Amino acid sequence: MKKIAVGILGATGVVGQDYLQLLSDHPWFTVTFLAASDASSGKSLREATLNRWNQSEKTLQQFAEMPISQLDAIESAKRACSFVFSALSSEAAQLYEESYAAAGLPVISNASYHRMAKDVPLLIAEVNPEQTAIIPVQQKNRNWTRGFIVAKPNCSLQSYMIPLFPLHAHFTLKHLIVTTMQALSGAGYPGLSSLDILDNVIPYIPQEEEKSEVEPLKIFGTIEGHEISLANGITISAHCNRVPVRDGHLACVSASFEKKPTREEAIDLIRRFRGVPQQLNLPSAPKIPIVYQEENNRPQPRLDRNRGGGMAVTMGRLRPCPVLDLRFVALSHNTLRGAAGGGILNAELLLRQGYLEES
Numbered sequence: 001m002k003k004i005a006v007g008i009l010g011a012t013g014v015v016g017q018d019y020l021q022l023l024s025d026h027p028w029f030t031v032t033f034l035a036a037s038d039a040s041s042g043k044s045l046r047e048a049t050l051n052r053w054n055q056s057e058k059t060l061q062q063f064a065e066m067p068i069s070q071l072d073a074i075e076s077a078k079r080a081c082s083f084v085f086s087a088l089s090s091e092a093a094q095l096y097e098e099s100y101a102a103a104g105l106p107v108i109s110n111a112s113y114h115r116m117a118k119d120v121p122l123l124i125a126e127v128n129p130e131q132t133a134i135i136p137v138q139q140k141n142r143n144w145t146r147g148f149i150v151a152k153p154n155c156s157l158q159s160y161m162i163p164l165f166p167l168h169a170h171f172t173l174k175h176l177i178v179t180t181m182q183a184l185s186g187a188g189y190p191g192l193s194s195l196d197i198l199d200n201v202i203p204y205i206p207q208e209e210e211k212s213e214v215e216p217l218k219i220f221g222t223i224e225g226h227e228i229s230l231a232n233g234i235t236i237s238a239h240c241n242r243v244p245v246r247d248g249h250l251a252c253v254s255a256s257f258e259k260k261p262t263r264e265e266a267i268d269l270i271r272r273f274r275g276v277p278q279q280l281n282l283p284s285a286p287k288i289p290i291v292y293q294e295e296n297n298r299p300q301p302r303l304d305r306n307r308g309g310g311m312a313v314t315m316g317r318l319r320p321c322p323v324l325d326l327r328f329v330a331l332s333h334n335t336l337r338g339a340a341g342g343g344i345l346n347a348e349l350l351l352r353q354g355y356l357e358e359s
């Protein structure tokens with residue numbers, strides 16, 4: 001198959017650089033357009049990422065001389081590529097993502113700005129691949145012909161929403177208490193000052209708890225008529241902490257369900273779970289989406305974040321909860337599964353579902 005030309009908006013940031021790394025030898029997609037803020041546009045990628053290149057030297061060599069365009073160079077983007085990945089800040093996403101979609105370029109977004117729009121899928125490919133069926137409604141609502149926006153949830157959610165999905169499907173989730181320990185790379189570059197985070201934990205990440213208490217309801221929501229309705233009957237309490245870990249968001253979860261699962265039933269479901277990306281054998285899909293580890297001291301970010309190429313969730317310590325029904329610990333790589341890798345997997349799914357054109 002001829003590779004499909006793609007663009008990256010926000011190519012110079014932490015997530016944008018992950019896109020470049022993951023797309024450097026992707027079997028279906030080839031990068032032909034890069035854009036970022038006015039501070040970077042007009043420079044080559046090498047110049048724009050001087051002193052903040054975070055990926056392999058080989059990937060830098062491959063893309064070093066590619067020019068960074070201005071974000072409003074949408075006509076150039078249209079000539080250069082078929083769709084774009086957006087790794088823009090939320091403010092820039094608000095300014096530019098709709099213009100790309102309106103111009104006929106589908107936008108696979110990592111930013112939070114469109115996540116809760118009722119006609120925008122909030123997609124985790126293993127969990128709610130059917131939510132993409134709202135795309136024709138979105139195009140009709142907004143008078144767009146070829147373009148559309150698909151969003152990916154907050155980076156910390158992947159670690160626990162993927163394990164919760166098979167449990168919810170069988171036992172129906174009611175209450176969820178989640179405490180996240182989130183890595184530094186989740187704050188972008190340069191992120192927090194070392195003097196603030198070394199030897200410390202910061203028990204506040206702006207807007208993160210609000211997102212963590214509402215996005216799961218949309219992920220488990222259903223298409224009703226012309227919108228995605230939020231799942232009913234689930235209450236969520238979230239605590240989000242920034243910890244001195246480089247990559248990998250860890251979540252401690254307690255959950256109650258309408259039907260009561262035993263520990264053994266829950267672990268059996270988790271171990272057997274495979275989603276649509278595994279059935280379709282998508283290139284970025286981990287063969288085993290949730291790896292369950294029996295050791296009491298796992299998962300750990302340093303040991304487990306790169307499992308399945310950074311795309312698998314590692315789970316452990318599933319046991320009865322004396323307050324709710326079950327509790328467990330889960331981990332996923334925030335900039336891979338939680339950002340660029342998740343975005344690429346979503347694009348692979350959209351291509352196989354026929355929403356993206358082959359060339």
Ligand SMILES: NC(=O)c1ccc[n+]([C@@H]2O[C@H](COP(=O)([O-])OP(=O)(O)OC[C@H]3O[C@@H](n4cnc5c(N)ncnc54)[C@H](OP(=O)(O)O)[C@@H]3O)[C@@H](O)[C@H]2O)c1
Pocket residue numbers: 009010011012013014015016035036037038039040041071087088089090091092110111112154155185186187188189334335338339
């Ligand atoms: N880091 C994670 O783990 C993670 C996970 C999931 C989702 N996300 C989301 O992904 C997006 C990117 O995150 P990041 O960590 O890669 O952030 P980042 O390192 O700060 O990079 C942000 C990118 O957006 C561009 N940008 C910022 N403000 C802009 C503006 N006003 N106008 C135009 N361009 C602007 C920057 O261009 P310059 O380099 O030229 O300034 C850069 O390319 C954010 O929406 C974030 O919430 C991040």
